[in-house]
Amino acid sequence: MKELPAEIDYWLRSKLPAAQVSSSSFRGQSRVCVDRPNIWESLRALRDDAGFDMLFELTAVDYLEYEGARDRFGIVYGLLSIDTGKRLIVKTFVNEPDLVLPTVTDLWKSADWMEREVYDMFGIVFTGHPNLKRLLLPTEFTSFPLRKDYPVKGRGERHNFPIITRAES
Amino acid sequence: MASPMNSPGVPSGLGENVLLTKLDDVANWARANSLWPMPFATACCGIELMATASSRFDLSRFGAEVMRFTPRQCDLMIVAGRVVMKMLPVLQRIWLQMPEPKWCISMGACACSGGVFDTYAVVQGVDRFLPVDIYVPGCPPRPEQLIQAVLDLQSRIKSGGTFTGKEFSLRILPEGPPRFEPDEIQRFQDRNELDLKRPTYTPEH
Numbered sequence A: 001m002k003e004l005p006a007e008i009d010y011w012l013r014s015k016l017p018a019a020q021v022s023s024s025s026f027r028g029q030s031r032v033c034v035d036r037p038n039i040w041e042s043l044r045a046l047r048d049d050a051g052f053d054m055l056f057e058l059t060a061v062d063y064l065e066y067e068g069a070r071d072r073f074g075i076v077y078g079l080l081s082i083d084t085g086k087r088l089i090v091k092t093f094v095n096e097p098d099l100v101l102p103t104v105t106d107l108w109k110s111a112d113w114m115e116r117e118v119y120d121m122f123g124i125v126f127t128g129h130p131n132l133k134r135l136l137l138p139t140e141f142t143s144f145p146l147r148k149d150y151p152v153k154g155r156g157e158r159h160n161f162p163i164i165t166r167a168e169s
Numbered sequence B: 001m002a003s004p005m006n007s008p009g010v011p012s013g014l015g016e017n018v019l020l021t022k023l024d025d026v027a028n029w030a031r032a033n034s035l036w037p038m039p040f041a042t043a044c045c046g047i048e049l050m051a052t053a054s055s056r057f058d059l060s061r062f063g064a065e066v067m068r069f070t071p072r073q074c075d076l077m078i079v080a081g082r083v084v085m086k087m088l089p090v091l092q093r094i095w096l097q098m099p100e101p102k103w104c105i106s107m108g109a110c111a112c113s114g115g116v117f118d119t120y121a122v123v124q125g126v127d128r129f130l131p132v133d134i135y136v137p138g139c140p141p142r143p144e145q146l147i148q149a150v151l152d153l154q155s156r157i158k159s160g161g162t163f164t165g166k167e168f169s170l171r172i173l174p175e176g177p178p179r180f181e182p183d184e185i186q187r188f189q190d191r192n193e194l195d196l197k198r199p200t201y202t203p204e205h
Ligand code: SF4
Pocket: B043, B044, B045, B046, B080, B081, B082, B107, B108, B109, B110, B111, B115, B138, B139, B140, B141
């Protein structure tokens, strides 16, 4: 039997001939990279035809100044097949001017809050999401703090409050 | 308190049962010995606060064990743990809802200064935005330290308190550190590429 990523790679290529697919494996973790226009179709095919019926993770990575990286943001989908117990990491990449991806809330309901968190922290917009607003940070926050070009200590947001003196309280 | 045993005009036989004192002292005595803490426990320091109140350390020996989870019934805010920027408006609101007279203990490195969490989301010390009376250092402070803080607060109330609370109305200035540290101002300037450097002085000869 072939290794899982190679198998999935072959299978995805035959399903979606237009997609650019690459695969790798690291310490027993199977990873498949798909290009952005075909990500929704690939995930749908993986869910309906390959049995990956659970999305256990959706997150993003900022590859700014990362050695050997060609794209700015990587979006990571973690899929699990409940029947076989196999796990698969699917990745896609987006770049700075249009940080837009199709939502996968129509495939997995669990993507709802995870996509909101990715939007909150990285500013990646998921089109078609039912309620794309900030999840963790206050609504008046304006930057996306997990981007690598955002300073760790912030831009003064943590100091932007009224001071209550003892006499007026 | 002076005993008016020998004052003229006091009927004999009443002398030893009468005390003269100031209204301020009576109020301070009552306030200091029945502090009602509001446990604003947001992180690991809260565990130590619970230990302080429970039987091994027993804060009730000092009359401050009745923790109430509504600010309307409390007069001592114990901020135990880090406060993030989303929580600070809540903290300020709870503080404003507490009835006078009220005091605030900032417990632990995080509440006092942000501790190791020098990030965009963590407020670098609640004293920047709230009036704090007693600071308790430590990460987390031992329960004995918190008990000591309560005792310090009691002696402070007893020594300086007034019936009308006019010692509070004098504190009209912010008491915490300034909002921005010098290195933060430097980073703002760097980010905005402002050239505010001092001109260098070159002697003519
Ligand atoms: S001071 Fe230490 S124990 Fe207290 S909240 Fe901070 S990290 Fe936790």
